[in-house]
Amino acid sequence: PKTGERLEAGEEGEMVFTTLTKEAFPAIRFRTRDIAGYMEEPCECGRTLPMQTRIKGRSDDMMKVKGVIVFPSQIEEAMMKVKGVSENYLIVKKKKGDMTTLLVRVEPIEERYKEGNLDSLAEKVEEEIYAILNLHVPVEIVKPGTLPRSEGKAKRVVEE
Known part of the structure; x- marks a missing residue:
């Protein structure tokens, strides 16, 4: 571009x-x-x-993290490969000087949340993200219904 x-x-x-x-x-x-x-x-x-x-x-959604070009659609693609994950997620972008890091907050479906063992679910999502991006991105599992909802196009990336 x-x-x-x-x-x-x-x-x-x-x-x-x-x-x-x-x-x-x-x-x-x-x-x-x-x-x-x-x-x-x-x-x-x-x-x-x-x-x-x-x-x-x-191009306006593109992020560079540790030298890797990342698109939110790639993270969504990875998440949708994992059974038990809902369509609600949030990519948290953190900047410290010139360094950008990501954290992905994911809502599991209600049944999967009740099953417990959410660490293994987070690990599976992290593995799928790594398979696509060749980049380790930490995943945080949150209670269903806690991530913000929006009408129209969902806002998937926030800066903290």
Whole structure:
């Protein structure tokens, strides 16, 4: 996103597009803030034009932690692989000087919370996060219903 240079196929960067077919709003080098890549391999359907890869996240959601680029969507992806975890979570970003650290607060589903042994649940979530990010992020299990709820788009990252 910083240089604005075109990337090679398979590399990831900010999606930028141009369309001249919109009469009222021709978009020339429109910056989406979405991080993705493109592939040049032909599609099974016969299409030969380059295809966009899955959007990894938004450049304005991107965090750098211990030299690793982290998107909230990656943490959510890891959490959803763990049975007993609800969709309610909060990423706590802490800054000390130039150093940024993360903590993830997770609400388990009610039944899993009642079972107890929440340390093993936290460990499983930490392992899944590490598998995706190659970064140790501590996980704190909280009682169901304690994390803030919001209408519309949920606020998943807070700074403390």
